[in-house]
Amino acid sequence: MEVVTTTNGMELVYQKPSTLTDTPFHYCPGCGHGVVHKLLMEVVEEMGIQEQTIGIAPVGCSVFAYNYMNVDMQEAAHGRAAAVATGVKRVFPDKYVFSYQGDGDLAAIGTGETIHTANRGENILVVFINNAIYGMTGGQMAPTTLLGMVTSTTPFGRQQAVMGFPLKITDLIAQLPGAYYVTRQAVHTTNAVRKTKKALRLALEYQPRKKGICFVEVVSNCPSGWKMTPVEANAWMEKNMFPMYPLGDLKVPQ
Amino acid sequence: MNQKKEPPRLMKGNEALAEAALRAGLQAYFGYPITPQSEILEYLTEHGAKRGAVVLQAESELAAINMVYGAAGAGARAMTSSSSPGISLMQEGLSYMTSAQLPCLVVNVSRGGPGLGTIQPAQSDYFQATKGGGHGDYHLIVLAPSSVQEMADFVFDAFRLSEKYRNPAMILADGALGQMMEKVSLPAEGSLPPGDKPWATVGKPASRERNIITSLFIEPERMEEVNLHLQKKYHEIQQEVRYEEIETNDAEILLVAFGLAARIAQKAVELAREKGIKAGLLRPITLYPFPSQIISSLSRKVISFLVVEMNAGQMVEDVRLAVAGGRPVAFKGRMGGMIPSPEEVLEEIESIAESYRIPAV
C-alpha cells in the first residue's frame, strides 16, 4: 500500500485492493461474499501473484465473481468448478488456481467433483462459502441448511425425515489424504476477518508445495435468504450455524 | 489435410486415433472408461505423459468434459472420448463450450441405445451429434470416419477446424471402427502446430485486461449478439463440408450412408452394379456441415435415393430436406447394434429398381 498522506497529515492505512475491479458488488447488503472477495484479492495483491492466478467462478450468487476479481477467470457450469479448476491446474501446474464456490455448487450438484478433486490432492485452493441456502435463486434449501431452518423449499423448516441431515462436507474433505490444509472460518467480526485472510494467505502460500488441496470454508450469512438484517443475520449465524459448523482448522500440514 | 505419412501398420481404430492425437499435438486429455472406447483412455495414460500431454481419468464423463473446458479455456489443445451414454453426460458441457467459444475434440465411439443399450456399434447418436444434444442454438463440427485410416486422419482435421472456428468438434465413430484393426499410415508428428490463443486464461499480465471464459450473458441483448456471432460462424463452417462420391455420375439409385454403414452400402453398390443396376453412393464425411448441396444437385439425375443407417432413420431426414421432395428417399436401417449386411441392402436396391421397372442393362 503506497503511503498517501491526506491533507491533514494522516497516513493511508487501509484501502480497497487493486486486484478488485471498480465494478460495484451486486451482493445483497451485508453479504459475506463481498468480504471474502475482498480478502482473497487482498492476498493475491500482497503475494504479488495476480499475473499467475486463474480463478474459477461457480454458478450461484458469486456467478459474477469474474466481474470483481481482476485476474484471469473462467465460469464453470453449476457444480463443476472443481473439475474446471483441475483442467486449468493440470495445464499450468505452477500457476495459482482457485475455485470459489457456494454450498449448493460445491456440496449438492458438485459433490462428486468436490470429493474427487480433493481425493486426487489437486493442488488448488477451494474457497467454499457456506450460508446454508441457495441465495441466487431466491432462498431455497441447500445441503448445509440446518434442521428446522425455514427456506423457500422447507417452508415448515428442514425435516430430517424428509430432507435428511445438514451435510458437513468440509469434515468429509478433511478425512481425505489428498487434503493438505482444511479450515473453517467466518467473516462476521474483525477478528474472524483477520483469521480468514490469514487462512486464505496460508492456503495460497501452500499451493506451490504441491502437497494437496487447500480447502477454506467460510461460514457466511444470507440476510435476504434468512430474511434478517445483516446485523441480526450475523448474530443468528453465531447462535445457530457455528454449533453445526464450528470454526477452526480441521486439518493442518504436519 | 495431406500430411506426410509413414508406411502403413496394423492398428486398432481406437489406438490409431489416440496415437494420431498425440501426433497432432494433444496437450490435455480427460476421459472415463466405457466400452467400446476405453482403449483411447488406456493408450493415452500409457503414452501421453512422455509425449507432453497431461492425461487424467476423471470420476465421470461429466467431470471429464468440464476438465476439458478448463484446459481448453487455459489454451491447451484438449480432448475427451467416450461412447453414447457418456457422451450424453457431456452435452451440457458441450453447450457451455460453444457459447464460451472453446475449441476441443470430443470422440464418440457410439454404441447401441437408447439407455444402457449394448456395446455393439450403432449410429443412433446422429441427431444428438448434429442437431445439438445440449441446450441452446449450437452445433458441433462433426466428422464421420469410416476406416481406421480416417480415425487417425480426422483427429488432425477436428483439432484444426475446432481451433479455426473456436468451436468443439466431434468425431462420430462407432464400436466397430474403434475395435477393428486395419492398415493405417499415421500422419507425421508436429504437422499441426499449436495456434495462438490470446483469449486463454493464462494469468493476467499487467499489459492486458483479464481474460474471462464464460458462457453467461445475462443481458438478452448481449446473449443475442453471442448467438448472432455463433450463427455467422456456423454459416462460415458450411465451406468445410466434405463428402465422397462413389459411382455417382451415372447412378440411378443413389445410396447415402456414412461411417460403417457407408462401407456396407459401397459393397451393395458393387453387387448391384454386377447385376446391371446403376447404383452409386454419396458418403457424407462431415455430418455437420451436412452435404445438402451435392445431394440436391445429384437428385436431379437420380431416380431414387436409398439412405442406409444403423439407427431408426435420422440422417434420412436431412437427405429428405436436401432433396426437398424432388425424388423419393427410401430408408434401410438396422437398430440396437445390429449391422445390416450388403445383401440386405442389395435387396432394397433391387426392390426399388423393380418398382420403377428400371431395365437391368
Added chain:
Amino acid sequence: MIRGTIAVAEELCKGCELCIGSCPQESIGLSEKINIKGYRFVMLVQENCTGCTNCALVCPEAAITVYRQKKTPVKREPALAEA
C-alpha cells in the same frame, strides 16, 4: 490518543450497518441522506476515530478507506515508560 479518519465511498455503501457495530469508538452512523441506489450510507458521526481499520475489515463492499495520524517520533523517557 491516535487520531484517524475514514473515507466512505457513499455510492458503494448499502447501509448494512456492519461497520457501525464493529467500531470501538462508535464513530460511525447512518447518514440522513441516501445514495443513488436508495441506501442510507454510513459516515463519521463523531470525531473520535482512531483509524483502527475495523470498519474497513468487515465492510462487504470494500467501500471504506482508512487514514491514521503518522506516529511522530517523540523524545521518550527511558524505555520503561513504553506501554
